[in-house]
Every structure is written in structure tokens, then in C-alpha cells.
Amino acid sequence: MDYKFVPSVCPYCGTGCGVLFEVIDGKLVGTLPNKTHPVNEGKLCIKGWNMHEFVNSFMRLKQPLVKTFGRFMKTEWDEAIKITADRFKEIIEKHGPDSIGVLVSAKITNEENYLAQKFARAVIGTNNVDHCARL
């Protein structure tokens, strides 16, 4: 029997509302607002209310896709990262590091944002870092 409520945070926007995922019989069937969460105090917008739907959606991407000859092909993570790194190197060599920009997100943690800017500055060598909360 797998019945539980799993506290989590809505990943859709930078507000970061607290939610409870409702797991009934091992299936994620619903999302409830966390009533005592200091951010949303038991309220959610329509996106947060329906989070369980994208988790279960058949359209959900579960694997990286690489565009090859105009078509998206499924591939493994190692392969996708390698292709991306090779293409970055090519672009930097040809056009310089400032031809690349890194967009970070309100939907990831502070620490992940820190890593992303570090990657931009120390690995790629550019100050082109921006954030969706500034749009």
C-alpha cells in the first residue's frame, strides 16, 4: 500500500509555492496547496493546482533529444552532453566566448543558479548571464 502526501515546491514560477503531492495507491493523483507554507498560505494558481498532470503526461520528455538533419532524435545523456560540449567548443573557437549566453531560471535553486553563472564565466568565458525573472 503506497498512500502518502509528499511536500514539495511548485516548479512553474519563481514564487515557489508550497504544495503537497497526493499519492494514492502508488499513483500521483492530485496536488494540494500546503496550508502552512509561508509563501502561498494555502493558495495556488491554476498551474500549481495541476502539477500532477504534467508529471503523468504522455508528452513528458524523459530523455534528451538531439536535432539531427532537422529531426529530433532520442539519445542518452552522456551522448547529448558530449555533442553539446563539442558544438560549444566549435562556436567559441570560431566566434569567441561572447557569442554564447546563459539563461538561468527562477525555477531552479540558488545553488544551481550559482553553478550556471560559474559555468558561463569560468568555463565558457563570458559575462552573458541573464535570468527569466528580469524579463
Next chain:
Amino acid sequence: MQAQVEQWLKEGNVDIFIGYKNVDGHVIPHFFTNENIDEVKDLVVGQAHYSLEKIATKVAADHPDMKIGILLARSCNQQALHVLYGWNQLNPNQIQTIEAYEASSDPAFDLEQPEPVSSYKQKMGLEKSMAPKDVEAFDQQQRFSRWMYEFSKCIKCYGCRNICPVCFCKECSLEHKDLVRAGNLPPEIPIFHLVRAVHMAGRCIDCGLCEEACPADIPLRLLYRKVDEIVVDVFDYETGTSPDQSPFSVLGEKVVLDPVPINE
């Protein structure tokens, strides 16, 4: 309370008990079964209001034979159960309850603790702590404009419907494309809110969860209290006080109003 639940689980009086547990500082709904029976000592009475009965309907929908125990932390939990029995969403023979009411978490008590209201809302809108008669003290035009001001803030999150312990329809009128067009904010007002209000007649138990969940601070409970007043006055039916079916579960013989085409 804990000893009772433990005994029920061990003796098979209930297969699952829905109560509360403190998880990382948040008292949230929790399922207790024989598999995690050692957690029963952590069972607490939640102060935050969740509808454990609505959670029970989801368990029962998948497992109609499962015996479910429910913690009742407020008087409205029992009223919600009555409504759900009356509408065949739960089978009373499968349900066991433990009452642990806390007066300070009663829905009536919430009404007596008015929150501060901005001067703008005082001038333009309606306050949650008002009673239907306070609204009736305004003239008709004022009443209409004040309600429209409140409704115009709606962000169509469907939180009022989702959280409501007695909202369970598979197909919801609030998602019917002829009533509420997709993609508009606010949604069609006042239709959106009035459709819900009418559907709450004979169902709403005045628990206040919808109002608590409304990000737009709309006094929904006040609206449904008015509806409830009519149900009591006209139909002499007190919602939730017994498992009797509401007068609205009886279908009429013929439609008396002419159908009106919907303007595109």
C-alpha cells in the same frame, strides 16, 4: 486517539486511517496503515484545514471495499461526510471516524476573527466577515457593483472548486466551453461565480475552505451563505446536518423556462 487508531488497524476495523502528522514543521494529512503502524504515535490533530473526507473519496473510488478511518478535526468535517453519504460518494458502512474538535478551528470561529481590510476594499468591495444581511443593507446598484468588483479579481485558478469537500462532479460546469470560455481573465463574470453558487445549494456546509484557498480574496463564503439561507428558507433543508438527500437530488418533470440561445 492514537491507541484507538492502533487498535482499529490491528483488529482490521479500518484498513487505512487518514489523519495528520507533523512533517518538517508542517502538519499535513497523513495515511496510517498496518504497514506504518509505528507512525501512529505521531498522529496529531491538525490546526490547518484540509478536507480529509475529500481525500477519503479518492481512496474509496479506487477501493470501494476498503474500510477507511477519518479524523474529524472540525464540526464541518462531519457535515461534509453527511453530504458525501447523501450523494453516494462515500459509503457510511465503510467509514469510521474519531472526533477531535478544537473550538478554535471551527469554521464559525473563523468568521469572528476578521482580518484587516484595506480602505479600497471597504469602499469598493465586500468583506469576508460580513453577513448576508450586511450586504442587503446596500442598495441594489451598490450590491451589484461591489460583487462585480470582487469577481473581477478572479484569476480562474479553480482553487475554490478543487479544495471544496463537496465538489466531486466528473464534468464541471465551470469548464463547460459554452458557459466559461477558455483563455479569458477574469472568467465570464458574474456567471462563473454564480454558476458555482447555484451548484453549492444543498451541498455547501460553510466550511470556508474555498475562501481560504482563493488567491484573489473574494468573499466566496459570504456568497454561498446567502445561497444556503435560501435553501433553509424555501426548502427547509439544513445542509450537512443529516445524511438525508438534498431537495435538489430530485429531478423535475419538465423544463419550464424557454431555452435561450447563447450569443457568440
